[in-house]
Amino acid sequence: xxxxxxxxxxxxxxxxxxxxxxxxxxxxxxxxxxxxxxxxxxxxxxxxxxxxxxxxxxxxxxxxxxxxxxxxxxxxxxxxxxxxxxxxxxxxxxxxxxxxxxxxxxxxxxxxxxxxxxxxxxxxxxxxxxxxxxxxxxxxxxxxxxxxxxxxxxxxxxxxxxxxxxxxxxxxxxxxxxxxxxxxxxxxxxxxxxxxxxxxxxxxxxxxxxxxxxxxxxxxxxxxxxxxxxxxxxxxxxxxxxxxxxxxxxxxxxxxxxxxxxxxxxxxxxxxxxxxxxxxxxxxxxxxx
Amino acid sequence: xxxxxxxxxxxxxxxxxxxxxxxxxxxxxxxxxxxxxxxxxxxxxxxxxxxxxxxxxxxxxxxxxxxxxxxxxxxxxxxxxxxxxxxxxxxxxxxxxxxxxxxxxxxxxxxxxxxxxxxxxxxxxxxxxxxxxxxxxxxxxxxxxxxxxxxxxxxxxxxxxxxxxxxxxxxxxxxxxxxxxxxxxxxxxxxxxxxxxxxxxxxxxxxxxxxxxxxxxxxxxxxxxxxxxxxxxxxxxxxxxxxxxxxxxxxxxxxxxxxxxxxxxxxxxxxxxxxxxxxxxxxxxxxxxxxxxxxxxxxxxxxxxx
Numbered sequence: 001x002x003x004x005x006x007x008x009x010x011x012x013x014x015x016x017x018x019x020x021x022x023x024x025x026x027x028x029x030x031x032x033x034x035x036x037x038x039x040x041x042x043x044x045x046x047x048x049x050x051x052x053x054x055x056x057x058x059x060x061x062x063x064x065x066x067x068x069x070x071x072x073x074x075x076x077x078x079x080x081x082x083x084x085x086x087x088x089x090x091x092x093x094x095x096x097x098x099x100x101x102x103x104x105x106x107x108x109x110x111x112x113x114x115x116x117x118x119x120x121x122x123x124x125x126x127x128x129x130x131x132x133x134x135x136x137x138x139x140x141x142x143x144x145x146x147x148x149x150x151x152x153x154x155x156x157x158x159x160x161x162x163x164x165x166x167x168x169x170x171x172x173x174x175x176x177x178x179x180x181x182x183x184x185x186x187x188x189x190x191x192x193x194x195x196x197x198x199x200x201x202x203x204x205x206x207x208x209x210x211x212x213x214x215x216x217x218x219x220x221x222x223x224x225x226x227x228x229x230x231x232x233x234x235x236x237x238x239x240x241x242x243x244x245x246x247x248x249x250x251x252x253x254x255x256x257x258x259x260x261x262x263x264x265x266x267x268x269x270x271x272x273x274x275x276x277x278x279x280x281x282x283x284x285x286x287x288x289x
Numbered sequence: 290x291x292x293x294x295x296x297x298x299x300x301x302x303x304x305x306x307x308x309x310x311x312x313x314x315x316x317x318x319x320x321x322x323x324x325x326x327x328x329x330x331x332x333x334x335x336x337x338x339x340x341x342x343x344x345x346x347x348x349x350x351x352x353x354x355x356x357x358x359x360x361x362x363x364x365x366x367x368x369x370x371x372x373x374x375x376x377x378x379x380x381x382x383x384x385x386x387x388x389x390x391x392x393x394x395x396x397x398x399x400x401x402x403x404x405x406x407x408x409x410x411x412x413x414x415x416x417x418x419x420x421x422x423x424x425x426x427x428x429x430x431x432x433x434x435x436x437x438x439x440x441x442x443x444x445x446x447x448x449x450x451x452x453x454x455x456x457x458x459x460x461x462x463x464x465x466x467x468x469x470x471x472x473x474x475x476x477x478x479x480x481x482x483x484x485x486x487x488x489x490x491x492x493x494x495x496x497x498x499x500x501x502x503x504x505x506x507x508x509x510x511x512x513x514x515x516x517x518x519x520x521x522x523x524x525x526x527x528x529x530x531x532x533x534x535x536x537x538x539x540x541x542x543x544x545x546x547x548x549x550x551x552x553x554x555x556x557x558x559x560x561x562x563x564x565x566x567x568x569x570x571x572x573x574x575x576x577x578x579x580x581x582x583x584x585x586x587x588x589x590x591x592x593x594x595x
Contacts, residue, residue: 009519012523013526013554014550015519015526015550015554016519018550132517134522135547136546136550137546137549246518247518247519247520249518249520250518250520250521253518
């Protein structure tokens with residue numbers, strides 16, 4: 001009984017196994033990036049980036065057809081260009097980074113839609129551009145796994161300055177000039193993970209698997225390392241449970257995965273020990289000297 | 290959906306304005322050919338074969354267009370207004386036609402080419418849960434012959450002077466259709482009887498299957514427009530395995546990677562492109578009705594023979 005419900009779908013069908021491996025790989029790489037985005041108050045940047053990547057993927061599709069690497073490459077280039085362009089303008093002019101990113105991603109999104117519709121039926125093309133978690137083939141799996149590996153290694157390398165930039169950017173600036181390069185490397189990781197997520201989940205949902213587990217983890221831990229651990233666990237469980245929900249309840253898979261993560265979020269808002277509603281309502285111990 | 294409706298409304302409005310503004314512009318006085326309008330490309334091809342040189346034929350939904358969900362343009366209303374005769378398939382194919390005819394104010398007689406055909410029901414159901422009528426009658430060559438007879442009678446009714454031409458053209462084309470039908474039957478005969486079944490989400494081959502003895506099995510519970518769920522895909526795979534279906538033509542699941550995945554897991558062959566509702570561009574594999582039927586049968590045979 002339990003076997004039929006929890007394991008049989010994966011034992012019987014190869015596409016379910018691939019979907020599971022794909023979402024687990026994604027769950028390792030994206031949530032840590034999401035935690036840093038959240039701590040730096042850049043939670044919405046992921047969304048903006050997701051839209052910014054569309055024209056690159058569209059151009060890749062127009063040049064090379066339905067080739068995974070052309071589309072992923074195009075998306076990466078577009079994402080990098082926009083991340084750096086927005087950063088550059090933020091540093092060179094009065095405009096703040098979020099404002100210049102907003103401008104860039106809107107232009108980019110409009111450009112993407114124009115390119116996609118110029119080639120004909122836009123609904124079909126959007127289907128082509130972004131994969132479904134049920135249709136992960138070998139190259140897509142390699143791409144997601146590769147991106148996750150790169151992302152974990154880079155995070156390990158820039159860990160110290162990145163944490164410092166989150167908690168005390170002024171101090172980091174006073175002792176080191178690593179702030180700029182680290183910021184750029186970090187934005188590159190955001191773009192990389194989003195492109196990986198597109199292969200599996202599609203535009204908006206790729207952001208979901210990055211941000212929702214990160215936000216959930218905030219309610220359960222106070223230090224970054226624990227937060228990242230919780231975020232990864234939450235994303236992995238969401239992937240597994242979401243696929244099962246999609247299988248048993250006949251729901252589209254990508255949204256099902258994100259909705260499970262959303263359920264975790266709702267639970268955390270109420271029951272989370274760090275700033276959850278229930279804990280705030282309880283009388284707190286006073287600080288004593 | 291909303292966008293389509295807006296477009297439609299805007300289109301009609303623009304069309305109406307254009308018609309009021311230029312009432313005489315649409316009248317072409319250079320040729321004295323009969324101006325016929327056919328609603329979609331396959332019908333247009335049949336009319337062209339019967340009408341020959343005496344008829345100038347315009348189709349509203351062109352090659353590769355989907356007549357089911359077509360959004361008429363102001364130009365279409367103008368074509369209708371200028372037409373001497375309009376050929377429609379009926380059986381629910383051109384749901385947009387009634388409104389377009391009203392909007393265009395055309396006085397041309399409408400010829401229903403499926404008159405005399407016994408309609409089949411689709412496997413899908415309509416909104417009220419009744420089985421919907423299947424409009425794809427042209428997929429049976431026997432029914433296409435009824436189309437041709439109706440087209441001939443319709444043309445003779447508005448152009449009695451050309452009766453001899455229309456009769457001769459129709460007779461010649463009917464002879465070609467007889468040949469085509471023999472060809473199709475021979476091709477199906479070459480497929481072993483237990484392999485004459487495919488899965489297709491495109492519910493357009495009901496008439497073909499009934500006429501020539503092939504089973505077209507719809508994948509269970511797959512909605513053709515929404516993103517498929519894991520359960521949908523699992524169902525298709527189980528069904529292919531259980532019923533030993535040798536080939537899959539899944540046109541509406543538009544993600545080719547998903548089709549590859551299904552093929553890998555079941556060992557079924559993924560079939561090529563079928564033309565059911567529209568012809569291809571001129572020079573394509575299905576530029577005429579006869580080419581289209583040949584092409585589809587060839588695709589079936591390729592996937593199913595041995």
